[in-house]
Structure formats: structure tokens, C-alpha cells
Amino acid sequence: MALDEEIAELDALIEARFREHPHAEVIRSLPGMGTKLGAEFLAATGGDMGAFGTSDRLAGFAGLAPRPRDSGRVSGKRRRPRRYHRGLLRTMYLSAMVSLQCCPVSKAFYDRKRSEGKGHKQALLALARRRLNVLGAMIRDGKYFHASPPVTGAA
Template sequence: MRRLGQSRLESWLRNRKIRNATAVAATAIEAATAQHTTLPGQRLAADMVSRLAKGVIALNEEIAEVDTLIESRFRQHQHAKIILSLPGFGPLLGAEFLASTGGDMTVFGTADRLAGVAGLAPAPRDSGRVSGNLHRPRRYDRRLLRAFYLSALASIRWCAASKTYYDRKRTEGKRHTQAVIALARRRLNVLRAMLRDNTEYQAGPAVIAA
């Protein structure tokens, strides 16, 4: 690293899309400059680290190629534009949604049925005199839950309507995770209606509380 220098290391990191390349390069060169002690077996350890690093880089590049293929395939789907119009859904989460549902909402019948498959509709576990004991169903599609949860989480930052709904649930005393799940359930209804009516998402005017 000392021979490589900070500028060349920074360029090498940037070419591989490493975050904070400048800071990482500066820290690495500073550590390399401060190290002058030779340890037994350090050359063997360095070779092992180098091989592991190359393996990680190759894996990252392969993942990026697969993501590109998934996005390309997703954009060819007839519902791609509708799904992407809903804030929080990108090509990869949209592809997860299609992989789990096939994009045909008639298969699920109702929004409640789709929510049950996604694990967003609590199922009763009443016993004896105990009632109202609701929990997530034991069997549900984890990929579908992940797609709606992550999209809801992202929409809080970029969608005013989602942020307002999330804040209201938090005001009602729900924890962060509970509020996000409630928002995901609401957005499931919206997306299902959009696909049923073949219409893209349109944000309504902001509502000012009295």
C-alpha cells in the first residue's frame, strides 16, 4: 500500500464503487505507513487476505450482473410501470413482488387474502375464554413480506402520504416496526387496486389537519 500511494488506491477503490473512497484510502495508507514491524508468517497471511479480497470483489461483481439481469427482465413485465410508480418500489423489490405473486391479483381474490399470504394480516390464536389474541400467521411468503416492508420503509423518506400515515401510527403509540408493518399493509391495498384497475400511482393533495 505504501508503494501504491493514496491517490492510486483511491482511484482503485472508486472504480469498484467503494463508499467513502477518499476516507478509506487515507485511513489505509496512514495505517500502512505507521506499520514497520515484520511479523512471522505475515507474507502468508497477506496472500490469504489478498485471495479472500479478490473472491469478495468477484462475488460483488457477479451480484451486480445478476441484479442488472433481474432489472432488465422486470422492466419487460406488463405491470412494471405500475409497480414502479408506487413510491418505495424499485426494480429489485418489484421483481420480488412479481416472483411471489406472478402479478395476477385475481389469484388471491381479496386484499385480505393477499395480506395473509404476505404475513401482513394477523391471524387469531384464541384459546378457551381468551379472544382477540392476534399474531402473524405461521405460514407466509417471507419474500413478499420483505418486499412490502422494505418498500414501506423507503416510502417514509420519499412519499408525503406514507410519512403522514407512519407518523399517525407512531402518535397512536405503535412502535417503529409496528407502524411500518401497518403502512406496508395499507400500501398492499393500494398496489392491489392499482394492478386491478391498471392505473399508475398518483399522489393526492396534502391534507392539512384542523
Template sequence: MALDDELDETDALIERRFRDHPYVEIILSTPGLGPVLGAEFIAHTGGGMNVFGSPDRLAGVAGLAPVPQDSGRISGNMRRPCRYCRRLMRVFYMPAQVAARCCPTSKAFYDRKRALARRRLNVLWALLRDNRPLESSPPFPVATLG
């Protein structure tokens, strides 16, 4: 029981520190990302996105972007990289699995492509770049025919 109490105190400390970050509303607006995974994301990215320069570079570091395994005569062979940050990869796969069950938009994308973790990385990158939270409705009204 003492270990459970210590874990609860640690989780509360992580959440308090996470709530002080300027990107907290943006990160928590994405389905599946909570305070613990959000804090882990901030810890592994250094708190800012300008270190990576592009979402493709972040995906490469997280192991979500395939790398070429070409020979002299054959090209187009892609594989998972050998060197990547497994903890950062987990930060994107865990919420993707939760969102695939709970969020209808994410479920539809997961059923179509099965590349939901990479898609969520791109969405989170755009949200942080634009400094806005995720909206459940489209940002612009769709014109109707008719």
C-alpha cells in the same frame, strides 16, 4: 471485482426481464419499489393478482394480517402468523421503510399508525386492479368552501 461484475450483470438481467412485464409502470409508480423488489413481487405472486382473490388474502400470505389466537373463553387476541412467505413480507416492508423517509404522505401515515406495509399492500392491490399508476395528487379535485 469479478463478483461485483457478476452481480451487476444479474441485476441488469433482472431489470430487463422486469421491464417486459405489463404491470411494470404501476409497480414502479409506488414509492420505494424498484426493479429488483418489483421483480421479486411478481415472482412471488405469479405475475397476477387473481390467484389471491382479495388484498386480505395476499396480506395473509405475506404475513401482514394478524391471525386470531383465541381460547375457549377469551376472544380478540391477535398475533403474527407462524406460516407466511417471508420474502413476500420483505417486498412490502423494505419499500415501506424507504417511503416512510422519502414520501410525505407515507411518512404521515407511518407516524399515525405504524402499519405502512399493510397500507401499501392495499394501495398496490387497488392500482393493479384498476390498471393505473399511482398519482401523487388526488384523482378528483377537492371542492373548496366558499
């Protein structure tokens, strides 16, 4: 009972601390990113997206950007980098899994990757990479997630 109370207190502290961050609402607007995953994302990135520069560097840090593994006549092989932040990879992977249930845009992207011949894990990692790029752009611009792009009238 005492451990359950301690866990509840820690969860409340984490949630309160997360809500104080200036990008908390932007992060939570992305389907599949709740308070806990958002807090893990901020803890992994340090809360400063400017330190990475581009979304490609952030994806490399997360282990979602494959590196070339070419040698001699072999070309086109790719592998996960040896050094990456496993916590950030876990966060984006879990958010991608949750988004399959609640976000039709993510489900359509996943289905498209599966129809291209990718396996479940490959398609899920591709979705995690896409979501990381979207999240980086949302934080950079300070905008909330929109399920469909805004419709603009022809001028």
C-alpha cells in the same frame, strides 16, 4: 472483480426481465418500490394478482393480516399466521421503510399510527399492509400511484 461483474450482469438481467412485465411501470410508480423490490414482488406473487382474489388474501399470504388467537375467555388476541411468504413480507417491509423517506402520504400514515400508541415496528407493518392494499388495487385497475386523490368538482 469477476464476482462484481457477475453481479452486475445479473442485476441487468433482472432489471430487463422486470421491465418486460406488463405491470412493471405500475409497480414502480409506488414510492419506495424500485426495480429490485418490484422484481421480488413479482417473483413472490407469481405476477398474477388474480390468483389471490382479494387484497385480504394477498395480505394473508404476505403475513401482514393477523389471525385471531382466541381461547376460552381470552378474545381479541391476534398473531401472525404460521405460514406466510417471508420474501413478500420482506419486500413490503423494506418498501415501507423507504417510503417513509420519500412519500409524505406514507409518513403521515406512519405518524398517525405512532400517535395512536403503536410502536415503530407495528406502525411500519401497518404501513406495509396499507401499501400492499394500494399496490393490489393499482395493479387490478392498471393505474399509477397519485400522491393525493384527484379533486372532483361539485355537480
